[in-house]
Amino acid sequence: MEKFDVIVVGGGSSGLMAAINAAEQGVRVLVIDKNPKLGRKLLLSGGGRCNVTNRTTRSELIKHIPGNGKFLYSALNQFDQEDIIAFFEGRGVALKEEDHGRMFPVTDSARTILGTLIDVMNKLGVTVRLKDPIDSVLYEAGRVVGVLTRAGERILAPSVVLAAGGRAYPRTGAEGDAYAWARSAGHTIERLYPTEAPLLSHDEVIVTKALRGVSLRDVAVTLWDVQLDGLSAAEIAHTVCHEKLKALTIHQMDMIFTHFGYSGPAILRASGHVNQYLHRTGFKEAYLTINLAPNESREALMAVAEDMREKQLLTILKHWMPEAMAESILTLAGLDATTPYKQLVHVEFERLFDLVQAYPLTAYESQPIEKGFVTGGGVSTKEVNPSTMESRLTQGLYFCGELLDINGYTGGYNITAAFVTGTIAGRNAAWSSFAAE
Ligand SMILES: Cc1cc2nc3c(=O)[nH]c(=O)nc-3n(C[C@H](O)[C@H](O)[C@H](O)COP(=O)(O)OP(=O)(O)OC[C@H]3O[C@@H](n4cnc5c(N)ncnc54)[C@H](O)[C@@H]3O)c2cc1C
Structure with a gap:
């Protein structure tokens, strides 16, 4: 022996x-x-x-x-x-x-x-x-x-x-x-x-694969300690931007839309928290939002848009994000991509910037432990x-x-x-x- x-x-x-x-x-x-x-x-x-x-x-x-x-x-x-x-x-x-x-x-x-x-x-x-x-x-x-x-x-x-x-x-x-x-x-x-695992989602952009492969650089992903079901995307963005909600975790890094949900460093970091939130609460989905221009205040965003007021909305949004993402935001805001910024009324540009700062996502699970990194x-x-x-x-x-x-x-x-x-x-x-x- x-x-x-x-x-x-x-x-x-x-x-x-x-x-x-x-x-x-x-x-x-x-x-x-x-x-x-x-x-x-x-x-x-x-x-x-x-x-x-x-x-x-x-x-x-x-x-x-x-x-x-x-x-x-x-x-x-x-x-x-x-x-x-x-x-x-x-x-x-x-x-x-x-x-x-x-x-x-x-x-x-x-x-x-x-x-x-x-x-x-x-x-x-x-x-x-x-x-x-x-x-x-x-x-x-x-x-x-x-x-x-x-x-x-x-x-x-x-x-x-x-x-x-x-x-x-x-x-x-x-x-x-x-x-x-x-x-x-x-x-x-x-x-x-599972932690450091991609998130799975039934969101429309995922099911339709509209944003598949789109990657976002240096965005802030927040997981909220709240259920926002029954609200439209624009209403969720408005709630997040204008009410005091409790954030469970925020990660400012890159992320990517996949064929099953969301991935990339910011999402991987949020995933363990999503998993624990769903387990703790028993809710079917977790609500997250993406701030596509996290280094800029609302005033700074509006000042940039104001400088380009003659330009079409799509052109302005492309200043902060890829075209497909900009198109998705405009669809959710109910605005036409070709409309010049100067034609927006107050409630419309508020809706637009709410979505830029709080584009909503949901996740019902992460990939299983075998596929997580940790x-x-x-x-x-x-x-x-x-x-x-x-x-x-x-x-x-x-x-x-x-x-x-x-x-x-x-x-x-x-x-x-x-x-x-x-x-x-x-x-x-x-x-x-x-x-x-
Ligand atoms: C794809 C991937 C990328 C990663 N990238 C990073 C990174 O860049 N930075 C970072 O900090 N972390 C990273 N991690 C996490 C990190 O690699 C792990 O947390 C770390 O290596 C764990 O070390 P460990 O010694 O605990 O376990 P392991 O490295 O998993 O070692 C466990 C060992 O135990 C052996 N073993 C298990 N059961 C038995 C048994 N019955 N008898 C004998 N031997 C057994 C296994 O064969 C294995 O060799 C990554 C993980 C993955 C999966």
Whole structure:
């Protein structure tokens, strides 16, 4: 029967970091993965370029992790986004910063990141077993004692780090196996739901495919905590612009109309909130709006239009948006595209600008968890020590990565959470294995 000091189950982003940090403490570490290769999801991330972290402030980082970002405070005090950057740069991987603080390897290849992690791990003498799925975790008298492989082999260790991922993109190996192991140690699994997933809609522009493929740059998408059924699009836009409604979340980024609904960064960020809103309220649809000119006040919009008052409405709207979008707004406003702006009466230009600032959408669901980028929900953070990532219920059991009830927006926040929790779990798993000897 093989024995190690620390067993890390899962060789993805968090597991590799956990293994490195455990091995750096001088203990015998095993990484075991069901896949024939390590880091499959890491290789897909950031469109194959691996958005390795985000160069931002601590508070912004936490804000961009809407699923329990605050749980990471004490972990970030020990290892944060700057430490991730230093980790790679210190090992010869040049990184570059792109928009919104997103950090990528200069090579634009996730292989550079994965290769470095594997290299460091190998130099530290970590044992790696591939194509070896774990069946269950072994517990005795309130502490972990090892794991059982599906092939029936028991491997013993006083510390086990669960780094087996969530349930998004299961073809990468993250099939949700570890939830059962956590449950059998008494842990609560918070409801699993898709986040960073495209939204599905029955809206007319989607059903008719009128705007299919239209992409909007730098628009503000808002999810409202209100039901607006029975109102026309123009009435919804008016309500949103002139009444004090509660916004659940606002994201100013790009978005795109698809054949099934809405996608693109702003929508992906809103999607987890939509899912939770629909679950919490039981409503069939969530109401969202797009502000197509979010950097301009109503007065500024009107001043631009006034400057072009001789021009047709379509020409003026094209100042802020693609033609197909402008046509859709004019249809919803009941206005003719060829009408010169100067001919509009007050109520008409108010209606027009309401729709520019609050073009309404609905969503009845997001794509399923398997198609989302990130799993919402997971092992309850209430039952995990935030300074060590150790289970509060079972000694020697550690959690890290997407398995935990932590989810961030795209932009490097999930890999950051995985690297940070992996680092803390790995170090502490090693230290507690000394104590167990
Ligand atoms: C397409 C895509 C793009 C993404 N892009 C980004 C991005 O740019 N930036 C960002 O921050 N985040 C991104 N993410 C999210 C990010 O990649 C993940 O949150 C992160 O990699 C999760 O790391 P993890 O270690 O928790 O899990 P994973 O990386 O999923 O690793 C889990 C490992 O556990 C193994 N495993 C599972 N069950 C068993 C078992 N029974 N026995 C043995 N091994 C098992 C799996 O084979 C897998 O190797 C993206 C996700 C996807 C799907």
